[in-house]
Amino acid sequence: MATLVETLTSALSPLKIELSSDMPVIIVEKTRLIEAIQFLVQDSECCFTFLTDLCGIHYPDQNPPVLGVVYHLHNMVKNTRIRVKAFTPVSEPVIPSLTGLFSSANWMERETYDFFGIRFEGHPELKRLLNMDDMVDFPMRKEFMLEDPTRTDKQDAYFGR
Amino acid sequence: MPTMTESPPGVSGQGFFLTSLEKAVGLARKNSIWPLPFATSCCGIEFMATMASHYDLARFGSERPSFSPRQADLLMVMGTVAKKLGPVLKKVYEQMAEPRWVIAVGACASSGGIFDTYSVLQGIDKVIPVDVYVPGCPPRPEQIIDGLMKIQELVEKEPLGWRQSAQYKAILAQYGIE
Ligand code: SF4
Numbered sequence: 182m183a184t185l186v187e188t189l190t191s192a193l194s195p196l197k198i199e200l201s202s203d204m205p206v207i208i209v210e211k212t213r214l215i216e217a218i219q220f221l222v223q224d225s226e227c228c229f230t231f232l233t234d235l236c237g238i239h240y241p242d243q244n245p246p247v248l249g250v251v252y253h254l255h256n257m258v259k260n261t262r263i264r265v266k267a268f269t270p271v272s273e274p275v276i277p278s279l280t281g282l283f284s285s286a287n288w289m290e291r292e293t294y295d296f297f298g299i300r301f302e303g304h305p306e307l308k309r310l311l312n313m314d315d316m317v318d319f320p321m322r323k324e325f326m327l328e329d330p331t332r333t334d335k336q337d338a339y340f341g342r
Numbered sequence: 343m344p345t346m347t348e349s350p351p352g353v354s355g356q357g358f359f360l361t362s363l364e365k366a367v368g369l370a371r372k373n374s375i376w377p378l379p380f381a382t383s384c385c386g387i388e389f390m391a392t393m394a395s396h397y398d399l400a401r402f403g404s405e406r407p408s409f410s411p412r413q414a415d416l417l418m419v420m421g422t423v424a425k426k427l428g429p430v431l432k433k434v435y436e437q438m439a440e441p442r443w444v445i446a447v448g449a450c451a452s453s454g455g456i457f458d459t460y461s462v463l464q465g466i467d468k469v470i471p472v473d474v475y476v477p478g479c480p481p482r483p484e485q486i487i488d489g490l491m492k493i494q495e496l497v498e499k500e501p502l503g504w505r506q507s508a509q510y511k512a513i514l515a516q517y518g519i520e
Pocket of ligand 1: 383384385386420421422447448449450451455456478479480481
């Protein structure tokens with residue numbers, strides 16, 4: 182673990198590394214995201230060749246409010262994992278696409294776009310994956326209302342209120 | 343309500359029976375409803391029990407579940423319908439030949455049920471007209487059978503020419519169906 186942190190700091194600095202209880206977390210500038218992940222995949226020390234998962238996250242209370250993408254990478258030989266985070270302001274929700282490095286990122290990025298509205302620059306076909314095509318909102322953003330406005334059986338009249 | 347074996351009101355004599363065409367058609371249709379199960383989730387499991395030997399939907403003339411909408415009389419929607427599935431459900435309905443009936447089984451199909459959320463259609467009557475709603479989450483097979491018998495009543499009492507009437511066309515037009 183210590184050597185891994187050293188390798189990362191020397192190769193990718195300046196860079197923020199946190200050691201959470203389960204795996205090291207690195208936070209990169211989105212402009213250096215591809216470079217960082219490419220290093221994590223190709224470096225003989227790291228060799229994180231498998232993209233386990235990729236998901237969005239929304240922090241509306243930060244100033245300015247940010248959207249982030251969290252990547253989980255896995256080294257299949259040593260069975261070690263690493264988490265990479267990149268953030269972007271909500272006003273400009275653009276993050277580079279990983280599809281050039283991992284084909285599996287294709288649908289995961291479409292899903293993340295579908296729910297958070299993060300546009301992945303360089304994605305070959307960024308369109309909605311799970312929600313209906315004519316949806317205009319991004320339902321996993323925190324400001325999205327929980328109850329469906331088309332609901333009709335919750336009218337007070339039905340309950341004598 | 344007359345049972346299946348009872349004949350409709352009419353005049354009978356030796357070797358003949360006279361009744362109105364409407365009643366004869368109603369009797370025939372009522373006892374030969376071919377249902378199309380559109381089962382999407384937990385309520386569909388209840389329907390499987392309803393259809394199987396213990397509850398035996400076939401007793402009511404629905405011996406043959408139709409898995410093609412073209413030969414079905416009754417669309418049985420059982421379970422949660424996602425908004426993305428709405429247009430598919432509508433297409434299935436549109437492919438059914440007249441006369442056709444629809445039964446919404448369970449809270450989800452009737453009103454969205456517990457899924458008051460962006461991805462679930464808040465009742466199938468948002469996209470197609472519904473004849474009978476069966477409440478419950480899920481309804482017991484007895485309730486589904488009760489719903490089917492309500493449909494039988496509707497089928498029996500349907501006036502001749504209703505499907506050609508302007509009133510019926512107006513109902514379909516509300517849903518944008520030709
Ligand atoms: S009404 Fe209840 S049992 Fe039926 S599909 Fe919905 S959640 Fe499942």
